[in-house]
Amino acid sequence: MEHKKLKTFREKLLQKKQEILEAYNKNKTYGKEADEEGAQDIADKASNSYTKEFLFSLSNNERDMLQLVDEALVRIDGRRYGVCVVCEDELDKKRLDAVPWARTCISCQEKQEQGLL
Numbered sequence: 001m002e003h004k005k006l007k008t009f010r011e012k013l014l015q016k017k018q019e020i021l022e023a024y025n026k027n028k029t030y031g032k033e034a035d036e037e038g039a040q041d042i043a044d045k046a047s048n049s050y051t052k053e054f055l056f057s058l059s060n061n062e063r064d065m066l067q068l069v070d071e072a073l074v075r076i077d078g079r080r081y082g083v084c085v086v087c088e089d090e091l092d093k094k095r096l097d098a099v100p101w102a103r104t105c106i107s108c109q110e111k112q113e114q115g116l117l
């Protein structure tokens with residue numbers, strides 16, 4: 001995939017990551033009394049590598065999504081982005097546009113959902 005395209009996807013992925021972390025921070029602030037130290041603590045955890053506690057306090061959904069986004073970023077850095085992690089076919093461009101963190105092509109995903117993989 002061309003460098004320019006990769007850069008666009010990387011930006012999309014980083015933006016998504018930011019969204020997840022912001023939504024998480026917001027929930028936290030609503031969920032308990034906002035003390036500055038706590039907010040700082042979460043921001044630190046979010047910007048560094050995730051600690052177990054931090055990941056544990058995310059919902060399953062947020063956690064899965066963050067992991068998918070992080071994996072996609074790793075694939076971009078490793079020049080493995082845009083191909084299915086199972087069959088190594090190129091992913092459909094429209095699919096990547098809609099789901100930049102997609103790991104598999106549609107047929108592999110269907111097989112996975114049916115428990116065939």
Ligand SMILES: [Zn+2]
Pocket residue numbers: 084085086087088089104105106107108109
């Ligand atoms: Zn595939």
